[in-house]
Amino acid sequence: MKNTADNKPSSAPSVSRRAFLSSTAVAGASVMVADAAMNSTTAQAGSHMANKALTEAEIGALPRVKQEMVMPPALPKHDQVAKGGPKVVEVKLVIEEKKMVIDEDGTEIWALTFNGSVPGPMIVVHQDDYVELTLVNPDTNVMEHNIDLHASTGALGGGGLTHVSPGEEVTFRFRATKPGTFVYHCAPGGAMIPYHVVHGMNGAIMVLPREGLKDRDGKAITYDRAYYVGEQDYYVAKDKDGEYKKYETAGEDYADAMEVMATLIPSHIVFNGAVGALTGDNALTAKVDETVLIVHSQANYDTRPHLIGGHGDYVWQAGSFNDIPDTNLETWFIPGGTAAAAIYTFKQPGVYAYVNHNLIQAVLKGATAIFKVEGKWNDELMKQIKKPTAIK
Ligand SMILES: [Cu+2]
Numbered sequence: 001m002k003n004t005a006d007n008k009p010s011s012a013p014s015v016s017r018r019a020f021l022s023s024t025a026v027a028g029a030s031v032m033v034a035d036a037a038m039n040s041t042t043a044q045a046g047s048h049m050a051n052k053a054l055t056e057a058e059i060g061a062l063p064r065v066k067q068e069m070v071m072p073p074a075l076p077k078h079d080q081v082a083k084g085g086p087k088v089v090e091v092k093l094v095i096e097e098k099k100m101v102i103d104e105d106g107t108e109i110w111a112l113t114f115n116g117s118v119p120g121p122m123i124v125v126h127q128d129d130y131v132e133l134t135l136v137n138p139d140t141n142v143m144e145h146n147i148d149l150h151a152s153t154g155a156l157g158g159g160g161l162t163h164v165s166p167g168e169e170v171t172f173r174f175r176a177t178k179p180g181t182f183v184y185h186c187a188p189g190g191a192m193i194p195y196h197v198v199h200g201m202n203g204a205i206m207v208l209p210r211e212g213l214k215d216r217d218g219k220a221i222t223y224d225r226a227y228y229v230g231e232q233d234y235y236v237a238k239d240k241d242g243e244y245k246k247y248e249t250a251g252e253d254y255a256d257a258m259e260v261m262a263t264l265i266p267s268h269i270v271f272n273g274a275v276g277a278l279t280g281d282n283a284l285t286a287k288v289d290e291t292v293l294i295v296h297s298q299a300n301y302d303t304r305p306h307l308i309g310g311h312g313d314y315v316w317q318a319g320s321f322n323d324i325p326d327t328n329l330e331t332w333f334i335p336g337g338t339a340a341a342a343i344y345t346f347k348q349p350g351v352y353a354y355v356n357h358n359l360i361q362a363v364l365k366g367a368t369a370i371f372k373v374e375g376k377w378n379d380e381l382m383k384q385i386k387k388p389t390a391i392k
Helices: 040-050 056-061 155-161 192-197 254-262 359-365
Strands: 064-066 088-101 108-114 123-126 130-137 168-175 180-185 202-208 225-234 268-271 284-287 291-298 305-308 312-316 326-329 338-345 350-356 368-374
Touching (some): 088 123, 155 168, 192 254, 202 225, 202 338, 268 359, 305 338
Parallel strands (some): 064 088, 225 291
Antiparallel strands (some): 088 108, 130 168, 180 202, 291 338, 305 350, 350 368
């Protein structure tokens, strides 16, 4: 499995993405996010800085912060409005090939992961920050890996600069020029690209505008909590008896998985790595009147999130914070290879299902999460007038 011939990128990048301008800065660690106060002075200074390409010496003089990576669905602690100018944000991702149970019936997959989770941890920076990413491939792994970040500008999204064999690590840097939510994923080359991605090797990065999120009128949008939902399609092969096959080592399922992948029909479509990862005791929580940001990524397959009982107050379906968000959506669409951001302020307590509203994918394949919301019920918004009784 190690370093197969398939591992070479098959083509050079054909498009040189336009270098865009913007502004910068921070990151740190946890679900609750505070301090969304607008600081227009800081934001102005930031955007001014944004238009300028910095020299290596200037980049070297920037403040450096280390991002404390956290497990999804948490986001690293961060400021919604950047404080100060651009920074260099150090991010470390350690690749772990590990056996994971992905369904309640014990179905397993040898997952390929960034930092041991599916999806990998969310990275949060501000526009025009420099992300200095170290990718570590411990010698306990058996495969070559790399990382392609859709937020970056340059050949293969960093994929060409970051190939690491077991026992190696690599560091590269990119400027986060475009604000938005973006997928990152492993892309070692050829058939290994989809193989790694559908074995869990993907995650997301959020590049906030320096001045924070805005509505169509330029009014600030802030959130009280943020969650990261990473949707994953898996292609697990069955044996002759119709049971999902199990394997002893990472990569051993390669031939079988390729056959299932070629059908384009996933065996499982789940949130955060496994059926039930965001339900029951793992349900997401919020309170009435809290505004929640949900970043939802799908690195490979299309999806259509819907919050049953709520709405998308503001939704950046394509993930670009440079663009005006859609508003008041019932369901939104995320093409494979995209991370989207949605904002909702809860109005009622209770249990909400957050699903892929292809309901077959939600219920039969696994793509369901639960929000448990505390607070006081509002009869004016909804009330049962008469309990079920026999028809007269
Ligand atoms: Cu990989």
